[in-house]
Amino acid sequence: MxxxxxxxxxxxxxxxxxxxxxxxxxxxxxxxxxxxxxxxxxxxxxxxxxxxTTDLNNKKFSMSYTDAVEIFKNKHPETDITSIELSQELGKFVYTIDGVDDSNEFEMKFDADTKAILQDNNEKLDAEDANGKERANEKLDLTGIKTPQEAMTVALKQQAGTVKEWTIERELNQTYFSVQIMNGNQEVEVKLDSKTLEVLSTEQDD
Structure with missing residues (x-):
């Protein structure tokens, strides 16, 4: 029991x-x-x-765009520069330098903080662009141009916001700055004469 x-x-x-x-x-x-x-x-x-996106206005980098251009020219001495850009790619601040000679077009990318070469590519020009035709149409005139910081300062007076990227390009025989500004969710492009910083146009991207 x-x-x-x-x-x-x-x-x-x-x-x-x-x-x-x-x-x-x-x-x-x-x-x-x-x-x-x-x-x-x-x-x-x-x-x-x-x-x-980080605001590029007043942001300092170890490498200037002129440093990137100099390295590009040393690597490809027979080329003319056709485009210079500073933008953010995959968390890095990257200079993209494009150039052209009589037969090829070139593109180099640089890390603006570390100065590392991220890319160095080239390809043959189409027949219609070869033999100096593209370089005659696209070559930048960098003599006596203003600095990107001066261009951003003027652009921000035209359109308030955050600078996303800037480029130096050429169109109709005029070298100009293109400053991309974010205003909320709206992206605005301000184009300025590279030597006088006269505002050429202000356009909202669709």
Missing amino acids: WKKISVIAMTTVMVGTLAACGDDDAKDNNNSNNTQQTTDSGTNSNSNSNTS
């Missing part, structure tokens, strides 16, 4: 203990899931913050 009572009592205690363990395991699993969700949420938050 007492043996039966003892067995029943021990069985009851064991069942209670197993139930308690089960509750603790469930709590541990819940806590683990909550921690994982919090970590994932934090990772997503950081990832989103890294995609925001």
Whole structure:
């Protein structure tokens, strides 16, 4: 009789203990899931913050665009520069220098912070652009031009916002600055004469 009572009592205690363990395991699993969700949420938050565009206005870099142009010219001495750009690519600030000779067009990319060469490509020109035709139409006149910072300062007086990128290009025999400005969700391009900084146009991108 007492043996039966003892067995029943021990069985009851064991069942209670197993139930308690089960509750603790469930709590541990819940806590683990909550921690994982919090970590994932934090990772997503950081990832989103890294995609925001940095304002180029008044931003300093280890490498200037003239440094990038000089390296480009040393690497490709027979070329003429046709385009210079500073923009943000995959979290890096990148100078893109385009140039052309009589037979080929070239593109080099530089990390503006580390001065590293990120890319150095070239390809043959089409027949219609070869033999000096493209270089005659696209060659930049960099003599006596203003600085990109001066161009950004004037552009921001024309259109308030955050400078996303700038380029130096040529059109209709005129070398000009193109400054891309973000105003909220609206992107505005301000073009300025490279030597006088006269505002040539202000256009909203669709």
